[in-house]
Amino acid sequence: MNNSRYSEQVVLVTGGAQGLGRAMVERFSAEGATVYFADLNDAAAQDVVAASPDGSTTYSRVDITDAAAAKAWIDQIADERGRVDVLVNNAGIIRDNRIENISPEDWNAVIAVNLTGAFNCTQAAFGHMKNRGYGRVLSFSSMSWRGNFGQVNYVAAKAGVVGFTRGFALEGARHGVTANAIAPGLIETPMLASMNGPAREKLVAKVPMRSTGKPEDIAAAAAFLCSHEAGYITGVVLDVDGGIGIGSSIR
Template identity: 60%
Template sequence: MQRYVGRVVMVSGAGQGLGRAMALRFAEEGAQLALCDLNSVAVKETEQACGPERALSSTVDVSDGAEVDQWLYQTVANFGRVDVLVNNAGVIRDSRLETMSDNDWDTVLDVSLRGSFHCSRSAFRQMKAQEYGRILSMSSMCWRGNFGQANYVAAKAGIVGMARTIALEGARHGITSNVIAPGLIDTPMLASMDADAREKLASRIPAQQVGDPADIAEAAAFLCSEAARYVTGVVLDVDGGISIGSSLR
């Protein structure tokens, strides 16, 4: 399918993992891409993989509002518009509540929640002027609560609330706002998790396998398409069934 010909897609945290997989998928479907990451080398590699003629990579820290505004400005200067924003950048700093440092709390909230706020605010202004837009934010199956992740859960639950509010404010302007809540997906972030916790969680997946980044890219490609114009404020679980509940028998 070529659903994104003539569309401009911004992806944060596009240097690896889900961000890179989504960028490649949008590129395959004809999009022009504005990609950002804190890691300049990695995001340049994604730019090359997408095709440098259709992608522009930038080094941006999404927790910095001025850097994000500049990224949006550059994107519009280069491509003329912004049709899709994917709020993907995120980090983990896991520990139990009683040992969690202020820095662990702030870092996770600053990148995931504040970063999504900065990018959404910038893109929303442009999308409102165009009377068209798709904002997609990466939450997590963990937004409902997860042992040892008070900071991450707070950020990912915050993203759900923010995205649903953006859906209300955007609906009259042709802007949708949706959320994907991935389960365990095979990326560098998953590999960096405590191995014991990862194995325990993986053993509870009803589909009996961790997900592939392409599974998330598939859902993103639908939610950000023109065909999804009447889908807004939704949290789509893409998780092999793990959020349904116990599958023990």
């Protein structure tokens, strides 16, 4: 880890109170960034702030599905700091069910947080990035974007993130703004940790590396993709998944 790679930089992370978002908040902060994160879980967010070096990390309660709230959050940071270097669109939710049981609310909520939330924040950040001719936007897809049983809402949203990233990459490129996505595989977050026994073993057996990933694996990839040195990489979807996204493994 390079503890000054992000010094002077302002990094925004959505959904930073727990899981992958928290790991990224900690990683960017450890590499010298001033980090701002948005979430809705106040208690978990306060923990993250308390565990961070003084003044390095600021939490705001922002619902990213609310375009005006997302814009107000980002504009205020840009006003105060004069720059927005990195935006990480990480916040996401699942509402899994077979298609016949997905309510309109569960369809709309999953699209709203995973896809529209990324659009809202990116639209708000892009003007500030364009003004300085520099920016990094990283959005969270999932290995599910290629298709997964019982998740049509999430699959559609995460495939949407891929399309959004590729389209936006073309618009950002001439302004020094890159747009990339990470598609995590099975990562040890509280949700996965709660799954034990045969179901978990079956799932892990499908991973060519035969193990789950850690939030730190995602944070390391994010810290690279959002760095200066990744400036010639745009429009890519990086699988961080122990090989599960390669395709079927029959042995």
